[in-house]
Amino acid sequence: MASNKRLATIVDPTNNFPLECVIRRVFRSSRDEECMLLCPVDTPVQILKSTNVYGWSAVNDEEVESILPAAAYALAKIHMHLVYSGFCYTARGGFCYSEDDIFDFHTGNLLLFFLLIHVCYISDDGQDVDGLPTEGVEITCFHMDGAHYMIYTPSNPLLFVAVKDQNGQLQIADDDLLEDPAIISAIDEETEFNALVEEEDALLESLIMGER
Template sequence: MELPEPPTGFVLDDNGTVTLSTTNRLATIVDPISNLPLECVIRRVFKSSDRDECMLLCPVDTPVQILKSTRDGWSAISDEEDESVLPAAAYALAKIHMHLVYSGYCYTARGGFCYTDKDILDFHTDDGKEVDGLPSEGVEITYFYLKNTRYLIYTPPEPVQFVVVKDENGMFQMADDDLLDDPAVIDSIDEETEFNALVEEEAAVIEALMDDEEDSDEEDYY
């Protein structure tokens, strides 16, 4: 079985030894609407079918979104309301030692947090239908109250990825929908997905081995 290529900047030989091919693995893209930057990690570097230079990026910080609680469940908030709740959202994140970053394309939060399966929320309705404007799942980071309304700050459970392409001015811009259908782009995304799945499988194997070692130590003790 051929293993997927590691992320850009790493070389893995047949013995599993890792070497660095570059330490420059960060890129910044600018949202043309807000003119705000978004710092990203370069996951893949490749060329489109038309030989345009492309990259697959993931935000350095944790992407976050804000929902509010209604009688019908969680609901997306408008851009106007979004701006009005940001100070309270920033304070809620600060209380758990995270920092709200006003970044381009999406808000992000800087700092680490831990979560379990209990923190993964299902945003489907009671009858299993999807809610307009919401993903199917989200990981709860924290929540806050404002004017007797509960708000939730969450992050998607899967990595947020951006495909960017170098324009005629040598700047990387967000890829349009047509480019996302390009076979070269699809192959790059698939390779990243396969690599992430391999990482999760590896983590599960290591966890199982550690559990076996703990059970063995307990048996030796008795």
């Protein structure tokens, strides 16, 4: 559990819903603005619909609202709770997966968009992918009115940049600020840190398996 000092809440101005996040890094922009690299506390989720042509496609906003009760029930059956968070839907509860559970959306002809706006998604090679995750993990599936739906989450951390305004309130960084060298440097450092953590975990797992 993260310390309260490492948590921050940012409010979606379109619906006033909060999104609770873990503060991954605090730094200053080249314009001396206080910035934070944030990661949602709960698991970001997207609902996809099975199609005969493309495999999976993103569900539009109108359809999402109509299937949310069914999605919430599907998550509840695996002891997870659907949260109406700001900027995106999230799921609260324990969720574990292995590398074998990750699939590549590009190879599956998946048409998708993620509900987070102005997201800095950190991929395996450290490049910004304009908020579109290329790999994800299926959390659960459900059926409704003859259609098949999947609830998935990106396999890598979903990070975005927030900046404090003149009133001390956190706001999502605009596109121009995302090109700031200080922000790019912070994202690169976080990418390198995540890669080191993954390498250590893999090494520890191999040592444990070797002892067996």
